Amino acid sequence: MLWLCITLPQLPLEALQCEQSERPTLVTVLAGSVRSVVCCNPAAERVGLKPEMNFTTALAILPEAIALERRLSAEQAALERLATWAYQFSGTVILGEIFNDLQRARSTALWLEIGASLRLFGGFRKLIEQLETELRKLSYSYQLGIAPTLEGSALLARTGVRVAITTVAALRARVETVSVNRLNLDPWIPQQLQTVGVQTVGMLVALPRDGVAKRFGPEVCNYLDRLVGAAPDPRPTYRLPPQYQARFEFEAEIHSTEALLFPLRRMLREFVGFLRARDTGVQTFTLRFIHRDTVATVLNIGLSMPDRNSDRFLALARERLEHAALPSASVALELSAEEFAMPTGLHIDMLSGATEQSEELGHTIDRLVARLGETQVHGVKAVAEHRPEDSWATADPQDTRQHLDFPDRPLWLLPEPKPIQLSGMPALTGAERIESGWWDGGDVRRDYFIARTQQGSTLWIYKDLSDGSWHLHGFWS
């Protein structure tokens, strides 16, 4: 087993907002009667604010800092979305615990077994490169560690050791010098160890086991064993759900469409990670914008063919969103998909160029429909009807295959026949009587003519035989 650990030091903040704010922002938590800083964004760090700082101190330094309340449910949701995403790189994904305590709030972790994936991705460097590229697009801060044990890889990630350690022996040697502060233990234990002069992992391991167990509890020895691979570390693996269901709770109400695009973009990328993991695509997915005081706005995004491209998903969702006019601000966003189908485009290499072309047609039609509405994009077909206005219909171009014979007809038809006055006596040609429709109430008796105007236009006009009135019905353009 070779574990890649991703730790998410800024998760308490990044689970609440995914765009980098230029305004100093803190996530705080109340423990007992003291409010403390859990983590802060780069803008806040630049003015000297630090995690674990007392909130009162932080406010004294920077009164205008924006303070958000830590929300464990948002962190759990983000971690699960990320685990689903991570499946594209590994068949075994393990979720870390979200720690309540201040000291470990920034060490939430996710593990991927990568020993089995290395060959698939073409080696170590390629796998890591691809993973980091995708991970950065999700706009999470992260650290990576690679080691043969779960706790070992997590420890390397937390200490920022960007070296892949592949054997237990190398791992043992490597952790000797690490400070006991970095260990994933209840925070009081490292403090106690340091007061008695035990600074490094090497020094701790050298102590008699019985004594350590008696003084700090058996959990410490057990943890050290798991760290260096001396004891097994079985944990439940995260199971890929059969259907996709993700939720993003916002730290504050989001009013503008533009601002909604940040969480939407991240969610769609995570969603595409899931689709890659399942080796499939979707033809429809659903976005639910949750409002505080009114029913959720549901947008069903449909595609003309299965796909798994987050940029295209975003473009479609964005068009729909801009025309949707949300009734009020959103407090959360949910993305779900139930039916999956292999994207046809993925087989392009093997098939002819025609597939590629029809695929691009589908994407273009999807974009047009998303922006203009479904009824505004269509084809036309001929219908076997005598009345000219009924001898055509809108249709899906795929359903227009007809073998109908028509007399000569003008290329332009007016949506409604327009009453006209015939001034003088224009030359009329091409007389054609059209009578039909008495059986379905659309009784029509007309004499059609071709008339030419002085400007050179050729008109299709008719005399209504019921009342003698003249109408313009089309242009011979």
Place this chain on the structure above:
Amino acid sequence: MSLARAEKLEQLARLCRNGREGPPPRVEPSGSANLDAVLPGGGWQAGTVVELMPVSDGIGELRLLMPALAKITHSERHVAMIAPPYIPFAPALLRHGLRLEHFWIIRAQSAADILWSAEQTLRCKSFGAVLAWPQAIRDREVRRLQLAAETGDSIGFVYRPPSAARESSPAAVRLRLQTDAAGQLNIDVVKCRGARAGMSLAIAG
């Protein structure tokens, strides 16, 4: 025109492309030998925008394109009409030989939606020709359509009011359409890249 004299980026791009090995741009014969003789490349050339300025509706402004459009719909490619002023009448389209499975109507309403739709379809390689009726169009937007047509290797036909003939435009070909005394379609070549403008020719209807 030499490289140094290429004033605009698009001209430069075209020059660079011409210098390379590559297939010549696709050309659809217009169906009229008179007109083909005038048009650059000998027909409607892919990757260009053609402006058509009929003096009024119903003078043959659509019929002029029908041979090329019919041919395109019988290839792998499609034809789109964006915001046509009237209903393209299916029985007539069939008589002109159009394959309706490859024919789309995009009923965009606003000026912005019309230009956006034209750009999207032109850029898409699945469309061989796009006909658009914008409410108004500025030089910058014609250039955008021009680039989209180059990207998608398609032909953009933009219908404009006759008054537009007095203004300049970056479109490759600009034709004013009217009828002569006998009712035949008459084409004034307002502009024609790579050829002499100011010609006038009659097309038998």
